[in-house]
Amino acid sequence: MEVELKLLLAPETPVGALSSLEFPAALTQIKRASLGNAYFDTPDLALRQRDMGLRIRRRGDFREQTLKTAGRVEGGLHARPEYNTEVSGECPQLERFPDTLWSEKDREAIQSALAVQFHTDFERQQGELSLADGVRVELALDSGTIRAGERSEVIAELELELISGEASALMPLARHLMSQWPLRLGLDSKAARGYRLAGLAPWPEVVENAATQPLALLAAWQRNEERLLAGELAAAAPMSAQLQAVVTLLGESAEGLRPLVQALQGDAPRQALQAALGSTEYGLIQLSLLALSLD
Template identity: 45%
Template sequence: MEYEIELKLLTNEKAGEVIEKKLLSQLNASVTQETQRLTNHYFDTPDRTLRQHDIGLRIRGNNQKFEQTLKTAGKSMGGLHQRPEYNVQLDGSKKQNVDVPTLRLFPLSAWPNTIDVDDLQAKIETLFTTHFERRIYLLTFSDGNIVELVWDLGEVTSGNKSVPICEIELELKKGSTAALFNIAKRIVCLLPITIGNDSKAALGYNLCDGSPVKKFEQYQQILPKNMQIEAEEFVRLLTFLLQDFQMFSAEIRRHHSLKLAANIKQILNALVDNFEGFSHHFPCSSLKLIHMKLKTLVDDWFLVTQQNDKNAIHDVLVRAQTTQLQLDIVQCLVERPWSSNI
């Protein structure tokens, strides 16, 4: 089993050129480069057993070499994904099936107790495919950090429907997550970037079954300042709020509405209030700086929504400062700088 730690960034078709002509020269890293043309078939049952368990199952083909992969439920925090991954190389010459995954090749411990593997085997079918060119840059830094930067360009297809793939993935191979965020913040300075929360499998399911309806969840959005609160409670709530902000930001870019704008305003105000409370209970310069940047974003959001200018609203959400701020929040919640002051 591998345990991948990955940051996904959505961008445009110019990313490949910018990476090679501008980014790599800034990183001061040893670079090993490879290009692959990948085809992936994703599988599930008609009643979506795997999706209900947040499991991804695929067979990947690359130059007549095949690999079946199982990704099980993990953790996601504002675009940083951590998931267990099981990979099995397939050999067609040994009469291994390269068209449908053989589930018994994965360790039994990989499966939830609620899944009958043999029953699942009999029901799985191909739902959708992805086809894309992948440029891989393995970055080795003098401090020992190793990061794989991947640029994918292609599409997800299901029947006669398709959606584009245009994304950068940063995967930590060795070292500190700070290396991921440092590279991501450099990329944001060079390209239009938004944070990617949906995997390629999620894009495929949305293509097959339709995008799930985004609902504004009602929960306690502000923790009180006048009582002792554990840091984990702030981390949990801020993670929810950030993911809600990213979800509704993506939704309003697709379908503008005053209701979505109001939801985003409420979420931003809750982020401001909770970062203020967090820094009150756990004094830390990183928390205070994020709080100040959030207040600026709230002021800007108020102005563009008062004008009801769709283009201005879009620009605020995709501008570099907004993406940088989201990366700052995720990095802060992952690295926990307040812990050194406790």
């Protein structure tokens, strides 16, 4: 089971060196790599319909195939079963994954129809932290692009993946890092973004309302943030109302959102959001909301 917390850098923020951050323990296993990833599915999206993601990752001459199956996303916390095996050639070999994932007939049908749907290519800075109580966390700072035909999107994110220990240990580590860089919680995986960019999945809709529960409120905030940054100005008004609800829920710790609540009702909401993302406070309030939902 892969458990990770995905943190996004503010738009147009230069991706710095991972080593420039201060960590609560010594960062070890430090390395850099150029990673190329081809994501596969069938023309009728048989894997997508099963909530599966399949890729081949290139690291120099080495090839590894990865299959991720249905999991859950809570704010920026992602948990999904993951299977990895070495592979030869440029096409996945499904027989190398556990037979329990599908019937032999389905596996053969999917195998025969697999084709590349999109690519992600990025530079990865990577390191490992060993914390108290046997907690080990891998950090990966990725900078690059998602490509689907002539379309592309920027990748600029920091992933905290739990190697061992309790998932709750990711929260204080994230807070420590988010107090140094302008980071916010990431809702969508690279694969989900790639499917949309390739026209194989619909773009999400603006969330007009949200329940008062912290997790639903956070998800609505994140989705409308993403839509507003994409230029969908209709997301501004509901996002303003949702942020007001966050202030009401969190109290004094979320007071820093009040100027943005007002600015989102003005003539330049997208620019106001972009400016807010440049502060560390924005992401830290998101993290507080996620922490509240997990209590």
